[in-house]
Amino acid sequence: MTEALLSVENLHTQFRTEGGLVQAVDDVSFNIQAGETFALVGESGCGKSVTALSIMGLIPNPPGEITSGSIQFGGVDLLKLSSTEMRSIRGSKIGMIFQEPMSSLNPVLTIESQLAEPLKIHTGLSASAANDRAQELIDMVGIPDSKTRLKQYPHELSGGQRQRIMIAMAMACAPRLLIADEATTALDVTIQAQILDLMQEVTEKSGAALLIITHNLGIVARYADRVAVMYAGKLREVGDASDIYAASQHPYTVGLLRSVPRLDSEKGTPLSPIGGEIPDLTNLPGGCAFNPRCQWAVDRCSVEEPELIEISQGKQVACFEHASVSLNV
Numbered sequence: 391m392t393e394a395l396l397s398v399e400n401l402h403t404q405f406r407t408e409g410g411l412v413q414a415v416d417d418v419s420f421n422i423q424a425g426e427t428f429a430l431v432g433e434s435g436c437g438k439s440v441t442a443l444s445i446m447g448l449i450p451n452p453p454g455e456i457t458s459g460s461i462q463f464g465g466v467d468l469l470k471l472s473s474t475e476m477r478s479i480r481g482s483k484i485g486m487i488f489q490e491p492m493s494s495l496n497p498v499l500t501i502e503s504q505l506a507e508p509l510k511i512h513t514g515l516s517a518s519a520a521n522d523r524a525q526e527l528i529d530m531v532g533i534p535d536s537k538t539r540l541k542q543y544p545h546e547l548s549g550g551q552r553q554r555i556m557i558a559m560a561m562a563c564a565p566r567l568l569i570a571d572e573a574t575t576a577l578d579v580t581i582q583a584q585i586l587d588l589m590q591e592v593t594e595k596s597g598a599a600l601l602i603i604t605h606n607l608g609i610v611a612r613y614a615d616r617v618a619v620m621y622a623g624k625l626r627e628v629g630d631a632s633d634i635y636a637a638s639q640h641p642y643t644v645g646l647l648r649s650v651p652r653l654d655s656e657k658g659t660p661l662s663p664i665g666g667e668i669p670d671l672t673n674l675p676g677g678c679a680f681n682p683r684c685q686w687a688v689d690r691c692s693v694e695e696p697e698l699i700e701i702s703q704g705k706q707v708a709c710f711e712h713a714s715v716s717l718n719v
């Protein structure tokens with residue numbers, strides 16, 4: 391296998407909060423190859439955004455801190471870079487579409503200046519060349535009448551258009567990795583699909599990798615090559631998307647799959663959300679953190695933590711009972 395574009399190894403990111411220490415990312419390792427679409431999936435609060443922000447060098451310290459691990463990107467350990475070097479990588483080699491688009495767009499600047507400014511800084515384009523490129527980017531993300539749009543402010547655009555602007559901004563300097571953190575969650579379903587199609591098309595064209603972060607396994611079925619399922623700060627199952635859907639072997643993944651509508655299920659089949667509560671990261675249950683919600687749990691699961699192990703080529707699972715887990719039980 392060729393060397394990965396991004397290689398996260400044993401990443402630990404924690405927050406000191408009033409409620410106690412939160413181990414938001416707990417020994418997470420995964421690789422993303424150039425050209426690949428990789429999905430990170432899990433319920434609210436499991437550590438998806440903190441994983442992305444760790445890669446971006448954007449963990450607020452305090453209260454947060456990356457305590458150990460490495461993040462290799464294109465052969466460079468991002469955790470060893472200065473904040474200036476990291477800022478330059480963020481603007482040019484890694485682009486991110488954040489969970490809340492309005493908070494990442496500046497309300498008092500026109501779209502043109504928000505798109506053109508980073509181009510001038512990171513690519514050294516002249517002001518007029520950067521403005522031309524900004525217009526091209528608006529065309530690329532499928533917003534009509536790009537000339538007029540460039541002169542507008544964020545509040546003059548619809549939610550879907552603002553998301554497209556965010557994609558244009560993240561893609562402006564042709565990054566090698568695009569991270570989309572719940573980039574389409576707030577949008578209606580048809581626009582969601584259009585935007586995901588668009589991100590995939592743009593990254594495919596440029597050979598970049600795409601990291602999609604979502605709580606919805608249904609969304610990624612169509613887009614991801616590989617999927618990592620996260621629960622309470624740890625990866626629980628990693629594998630090819632087709633394999634995860636056809637033969638998931640972690641009870642939590644099975645729970646997520648049962649809670650989304652499937653096109654191949656019989657009409658009228660009820661959806662079954664995962665029972666129990668999302669755990670409090672300051673007070674996790676002993677053993678496997680999923681054990682109180684797990685129908686396959688045995689005694690061992692409440693005392694011992696299962697490691698993420700490779701059970702077949704390219705497929706990793708952290709579950710003692712993985713051999714008996716199946717979607718149809």
Ligand SMILES: Nc1ncnc2c1ncn2[C@@H]1O[C@H](COP(=O)(O)OP(=O)(O)OP(=O)(O)O)[C@@H](O)[C@H]1O
Binds near residue numbers: 414432453454
């Ligand atoms: N700045 C912060 N200060 C304190 N705790 C934080 C901070 N940012 C994140 N956390 C905690 O880290 C944990 C993981 O949060 P994260 O934002 O990664 O969740 P997520 O998986 O992205 O969830 P969602 O699907 O809701 O976006 C949560 O318990 C959260 O409260």
Ligand SMILES: [Mg+2]
Binds near residue numbers: 440
């Ligand atoms: Mg998040």
